[in-house]
Amino acid sequence: MDTSELVDGGADGLSRVAELVREAGIPVEAAYLIKQTAEDGSVSWNLRVVTPERSLKVIQTIVALRRDSRLPRIDPQVGIQGVTADNVEASRVLAYAKRAFERPVEIISTPIDGLFVEYALVA
DSSP, rough: EEEEEEETHHHHHHHHHHHHHHHOOOSEEEEEEEEOOOOOOOOEEEEEEEEEOOOOHHHHHHHHHTTTTTTTOBBSSSSEEETTTSSSSHHHHHHHHHHHSSSOOOEEEEETTTTTEEEEEEO
């Protein structure tokens, strides 16, 4: 799936989300979009905001930004969650992304220290 259908602007839109959340006073290390496929074949997409803040505060901030029409369009089926940098998934995705010379980084069908990442876009 084209990520620009999930977050308007794709990687640029994802970067914009991170920037706006930062401007709202929440420290953001990174933002990434990740695809997860369950055993039954169902697919879910999640936007993860990597921050030391509570996930609820991140979600409330994003809801307020969306309400004020400041965010790029995010598909309503995309889950949004704040995660800390020591979260298993986040730590591995960000460690992989740091090996790249610049962002955005696409991770496709890649095992990372015991975690299989089907698809992730790191802004």
